[in-house]
Amino acid sequence: MPKLDRFPLTRIVSTPALLDGIQTSTTAIVMRTAPDELFWLGSPAAPVINDPHAIIEHDTSFVGTWLSTQAATAWVSANCEWQLPTTRPVFAQGEVAGLPVKLWIEPRRMLVLVQQPFAADLGERLQ
Amino acid sequence: MTESSQPLKLIIDGQPVPFVKGDSVLVAMLRNQHHPTGGGCLCLGGDCPHCLATIDGVAYVRTCQVPARPGCVVACTHHAHAVPALPQTHHVEPTTNARHQHADVVVIGQGKSGLAAAELARTAGQTVVTLDAAQGQDVIGIYPGAQVVARTTQGMLIVHVRQEIIVATGAAELHPVALGNSLAGLMTARAAQQLQAAGLSLGRIVVINDANRLVRFEGESNVTAVVVRDDQGLEQHVGCDTAVIDLGTTPRNMLHRMAAGLPGVRVSVVGDAATNSDVPNCPAHGLVCHCSQVGVADLQSVWDRGFHELELVKRASLAGTGTCQGGVCLPYVRSFLANKGGTLQPAFTARPLARPITMGEVAAGGHHHVTLRTPLDGVHRAAHAHMERAGGWWRPWNYGDWQAEYWAVREAVSIMDVSTLGKMLISGPDALTLLDRLYPTKVSTIKTGMSRYVLLLDEKGYVLDDGLISKISDTRYTLTFTSGGATTAELWVRDWAESWGLNVRILNQTMSLGAINVTGPLAKELLARAGLEKPPEFLSHVEAHVAGIPCRIFRLSFTGELSYELHHAAVNAPVLWRTLLDLGKSLNIRPHGLEALLKLRLEKGHIIVGQDTDFDSTPRRIHHEWAVKLDKPDFVGKHAVLRTNKVSLDKILCGLSMEGPPPIEGANLTVDGNYAGYVTSATWSPILGKTVMLAWLKLSNDLAPDRVMIDGRPAQRTETPFYDKEGARAKA
Amino acid sequence: MNEFIEQRVSLTWQQPKKSYDVVIIGGGGHGLAAAYYLATRHGITNVAVLERSYIGGGNSGRNTTIIRSNYGIPEAVRFYQRSVDLYATLEAETDRWVMHKEKGMIGLAHSEANMRVEKARAAVNTAFGAKTDWIGPDEVKKMCPELDMTGGGHYPVVGAAYHHSGATARHDRVVWAFAEGAMKRGAHVHQRIEVTGLQIAGNRVTGVQTTQGDIAAGAVLCAVGGHVTSVAAMAGLRLPIRTHQLQAFVTNHYERTFAPILSSGPLLFYVSQTARGEMLMGAEIDRQPSYSYRSDYKFLQGCAFRAVTLLPFLRNLQVLRQWTGVCDMSPDYSPIMGQTGVEGFYITTGWGTWGFKAIPASGEQLAAAISTGKTPDLIAPFSLDRFALDRTMADRGSAGTH
CATH class of the missing domain: 3.30.9.10 (D-Amino Acid Oxidase, subunit A, domain 2)
Structure with a gap:
């Protein structure tokens, strides 16, 4: 079973317009999970958003692993019904192997994330 | 030893027999004078049912499609149309896997027209997947999506098609329908060619190329003569060892019929598969459907008794319901019906599977529905907890001794993993408006720092869920829902927020927060040891550190004892759990599971939505009118509640108690021998020394009986809570 | 010779008439059973069953043939047990093998x-x-x-x-046994006739419009599966389906x-x-x-x-x-049977995943309702008006899969 690591991240829930205005970073991974939600992973820290009602959650429940492109391709082809986007880097999410996954795909590797309640099953299904 | 010195052998009905490299199992069998089924016109094209056998434990395998392998075990379980036994155990098989592929165009069949179609599509810049039975790629079905699913030598392949499905499956040869057509020694022209090419001797050959002249085949088990009609109409016996059937072809268009009309994709058919399906002459004698052993006389019989529609004829005569799904017989059945009724009826519905494959193969790539695990799952398992599935989660049922767990709550202190609770954060200028419209309580009267137990109703006024609303600020609230209710609740809240166009931010925190309930008379003492100096008052909440971990602490009680619910980042759950257990050692702490909790809450008369409520539970029926404020301007379910309140009350959820052990949950209530409802929850109460229950009780003449019988024993209606009626312990 | 080839059932087709005492929409198990019980239990044989395709071609021929009565509420257990009992004697009664x-x-x-x-x-x-x-x-x-x-x-x-x-029984055989039994006693079954509208005078149904002309009817039973909401809408009814x-x-x-x-x-x-x-x-x-x-x-x-x-x-x-x-x-996972509020227009629907096992009891009870004008006790709890009256038949036992 591949070792799964914890990926602490910041979830920002705000208005679509304000999230659209966030400057992305070249070092942090920024995933737009919904029109009103964004995940910020890595450094620098997430920028401050000018929304007093925004929900900023430091979420410690995501776990996952980096797969090489080769391993990722094999896993996706065996387990994913939908076609992944082809640009890089790119964020994608949906059901893979019966699990709700978030994918961050770079030219040479892919990050697979699930929330902790799914972690054990992800471990089994990555084999 | 070299390959050439050791003859290749497979096992047929227990006997090793040699074969030649390149043989299919069928060719190997024929080479050794074995006919898999004992007769019928062989096609060697995967269309007919005459070469079926059991290979390596799998029955109904077309031996003509399986390459012979050394040691492969063949059993002639279909000989003389026998029905194979169900396997007792499953054969160990190579792991099958499934893969997905995406393409603009799928071409099924790689004969001349299929090759051309694929080439054309490629030239047009389209991505093309080709599937060819001759290369071990059997298309088993075409599905909405559109998906083309095939069994390949590398496992199952699911191709997701964007633009076009091209069916180029060619044509199958027509089989003969005449007396004696189930004898051995019959084969189609293509089959004969293949067998000759494989070096088999076919003996004396008669070629049948005119169905009008064919009268019958003669022989005991193998054909010895063909009887044909000559130009003068006289019957001629022609002795032979092999009758080669060359009666023309019928398009293999099953996949085209299956795919036709699929939304979102073009479906076309090319080559021989596209030829007009002219039907052969109406048969007079002989077997029409070999899979189900249906003769012309059987068709006549059902026709004579009023079965005229093709679909009815199929179901009554069973023609077309076997392994080949009408591949051989359909042209003849249509011909028969056209001859009787004067019109040619369209072919019957083509359903998957186009080719049988095993359930093991179909199951490839499948997964069980996930049962969720809390951040403390590993901790519970390490403590040898008995884990159970409940509400979609793995939860500790007990840690080996529910009674000790129960008493720890009632007399000392205990902790429980309640991370499964649905948890949601709502923020925004319209947060209050949203919640006030969603919930039947007056959310506006909840003060900052306070919480309230609430019901959630659907539009029909029935209880959907229950939970807690806690106010953090004028524009920020947290909500909780039942375990297992979180996903539905999130959809519910988001749907309403969107349809009302409200300015709110919503975050489902169910999985990102862990939650631990600290409960028991010594709960406060334990938290003091963990550094919590100012715990919240009853029904309030604070943010504070417990054992150094930031928590939001809610003060409510499901067990009836002094309780604090600690919500914290999921990652901190194990440390917090272990620290609390360490600090509580001298307080005789022990964690409790669901089994103890179900008893504790029942002593308090607390309902569990879904167990004690049903689809039609109105607040009035469950005695929760106090949770519904009908003088509010509006809330989801209000109109339904007003309407149902006008109807007489027919049943209530009420408390019951009785001496002796508890009945099963679900036991019937009777009054004067008549059914009067049923028990939803029942337990022996250790602290009260009697059985306490919740039950649905029918009213008669608007009155609820005070006494009922359960399994022949009397039970008494009892006000809830059964234990600590004033709630002094929880509010301590 | 395959022992499972249908050997005995004989179907007799007639030309449609302009008028019937009862018109039943839908030639599946439920519609044909109603015709059968109208004929055998109430002597009502001036009946037509209208089927837009072929008999038993809808859900009657697509179910998984399970017969059981282990439902979750007393009213349902009683009703399905009646069906289990009728199924158990169906072969003897009809002298046809339904593979029960x-x-x-x-x-x-x-x-x-x-x-x-x-x-x-x-x-x-x-x-x-x-x-x-x-x-x-x-x-x-x-x-x-x-x-x-x-x-x-x-x-x-x-x-x-x-x-x-x-128990199990062969679904097609059940359909044919009821069809033949009804036909033998004079009921008509018409295939390839689709109902396109209802004729209503005042608050009473008087007939149906079909792809082959209008047919007058003293009573109409809607026994269709799948498009039941469309047929009910012809009578101005909105169904919670x-x-x-x-x-x-x-x-x-x-x-x-x-x-x-x-x-x-x-x-x-x-x-x-x-x-x-x-x-x-x-x-x-x-x-x-x-x-x-x-x-x-x-x-x-x-x-x-x-x-x-x-x-x-x-x-x-x-x-x-x-x-x-x-x-x-239906919202409460229970069927809807009986009168509808439009006089003479009866309905049997909400058959979810439990339609096959209910065929005999539904047919028998609706035949009784139509012939007497009174709703039998066994199906009274399943009336359409229960939703408005807050008397739903919430049945978790039915919310199963088959």
Whole structure:
């Protein structure tokens, strides 16, 4: 079973317009999970958003692993019904192997994330 | 030893027999004078049912499609149309896997027209997947999506098609329908060619190329003569060892019929598969459907008794319901019906599977529905907890001794993993408006720092869920829902927020927060040891550190004892759990599971939505009118509640108690021998020394009986809570 | 000679008349059974059944042929037990072989929560005449030795509710037995006639409009599946019905040695072996409402995956055919039967995943309702007006899969 690591991240829930205005970073991974939600992973820290009602959650429940492109391709082809986007880097999410996954795909590797309640099953299904 | 010195052998009905490299199992069998089924016109094209056998434990395998392998075990379980036994155990098989592929165009069949179609599509810049039975790629079905699913030598392949499905499956040869057509020694022209090419001797050959002249085949088990009609109409016996059937072809268009009309994709058919399906002459004698052993006389019989529609004829005569799904017989059945009724009826519905494959193969790539695990799952398992599935989660049922767990709550202190609770954060200028419209309580009267137990109703006024609303600020609230209710609740809240166009931010925190309930008379003492100096008052909440971990602490009680619910980042759950257990050692702490909790809450008369409520539970029926404020301007379910309140009350959820052990949950209530409802929850109460229950009780003449019988024993209606009626312990 | 080829049923087709005492819309099991019971129990034979396709071509021919009465509420248990009893004597009554066989049904439990539900069900079933016992794992294994009691290591079998009168019958044969019985007594059955409208005078139905002209009727029974909301709308009625897909599949034929009907709620899977020897399997309804009759692969994959978890021997069986029916689901998972508020217009719908097992009782009771103008006690709780009156028949026992 591949070792799964914890990926602490910041979830920002705000208005679509304000999230659209966030400057992305070249070092942090920024995933737009919904029109009103964004995940910020890595450094620098997430920028401050000018929304007093925004929900900023430091979420410690995501776990996952980096797969090489080769391993990722094999896993996706065996387990994913939908076609992944082809640009890089790119964020994608949906059901893979019966699990709700978030994918961050770079030219040479892919990050697979699930929330902790799914972690054990992800471990089994990555084999 | 070299390959050439050791003859290749497979096992047929227990006997090793040699074969030649390149043989299919069928060719190997024929080479050794074995006919898999004992007769019928062989096609060697995967269309007919005459070469079926059991290979390596799998029955109904077309031996003509399986390459012979050394040691492969063949059993002639279909000989003389026998029905194979169900396997007792499953054969160990190579792991099958499934893969997905995406393409603009799928071409099924790689004969001349299929090759051309694929080439054309490629030239047009389209991505093309080709599937060819001759290369071990059997298309088993075409599905909405559109998906083309095939069994390949590398496992199952699911191709997701964007633009076009091209069916180029060619044509199958027509089989003969005449007396004696189930004898051995019959084969189609293509089959004969293949067998000759494989070096088999076919003996004396008669070629049948005119169905009008064919009268019958003669022989005991193998054909010895063909009887044909000559130009003068006289019957001629022609002795032979092999009758080669060359009666023309019928398009293999099953996949085209299956795919036709699929939304979102073009479906076309090319080559021989596209030829007009002219039907052969109406048969007079002989077997029409070999899979189900249906003769012309059987068709006549059902026709004579009023079965005229093709679909009815199929179901009554069973023609077309076997392994080949009408591949051989359909042209003849249509011909028969056209001859009787004067019109040619369209072919019957083509359903998957186009080719049988095993359930093991179909199951490839499948997964069980996930049962969720809390951040403390590993901790519970390490403590040898008995884990159970409940509400979609793995939860500790007990840690080996529910009674000790129960008493720890009632007399000392205990902790429980309640991370499964649905948890949601709502923020925004319209947060209050949203919640006030969603919930039947007056959310506006909840003060900052306070919480309230609430019901959630659907539009029909029935209880959907229950939970807690806690106010953090004028524009920020947290909500909780039942375990297992979180996903539905999130959809519910988001749907309403969107349809009302409200300015709110919503975050489902169910999985990102862990939650631990600290409960028991010594709960406060334990938290003091963990550094919590100012715990919240009853029904309030604070943010504070417990054992150094930031928590939001809610003060409510499901067990009836002094309780604090600690919500914290999921990652901190194990440390917090272990620290609390360490600090509580001298307080005789022990964690409790669901089994103890179900008893504790029942002593308090607390309902569990879904167990004690049903689809039609109105607040009035469950005695929760106090949770519904009908003088509010509006809330989801209000109109339904007003309407149902006008109807007489027919049943209530009420408390019951009785001496002796508890009945099963679900036991019937009777009054004067008549059914009067049923028990939803029942337990022996250790602290009260009697059985306490919740039950649905029918009213008669608007009155609820005070006494009922359960399994022949009397039970008494009892006000809830059964234990600590004033709630002094929880509010301590 | 194949013993399963239909040998005896004789269907007689007539030209449609301009007027009938009763017109029944829908030539499936329910419509034909109503015609049969009108003729045999009430002497009403001036009846036409109108079928837009061929008889039994809808859900009557797409279900998984299970007959049982282990429902969750007394009213339902009583009603379905009536159907179980009528099925048990149907062959003797009609002198036709419908391949009825009592097999017993095992409802597996895999957890404490399941056990609680199955035990509760056994209690209400037994109290209302549908004998159901709670049995332990050893007895389960004895009744079904093929079971992997560990559930593939994921779903251990901790016991089961055993419903003694669980049975199966051949669905087409049931349809034909009722059709023939009705025809023999003078009722008409017309295929390829589609009802396009209802004729209503005042608040009373007076006939139907069809693709082959108008037909007058003293009473009309709507017994259609799938498009019931459209037909009801012709009478100005709005039904609380949502239509969902339900899929199933069979394997090839094997010797008949798998005895029971086996079902697992948590695994959303059930199986029985047909009289012809096919292993017949199904799962839960599709959550997305749809009228489509197209099957999908994901269902097959998932259902097969769960099936082999419990019954490993199934791995080696060949899947022959899969198909899809549609289920008309009511909000309380119970059927809707009887009068509608439009005089002379009766309805039988909401048959969800339990329509086949209800065919005889539904036919019998609606025939009684139509002939007497009074709703029989057995189906009174299932009237359409229960939704407005807050007297729904909430039945968790029905919310199963078959």
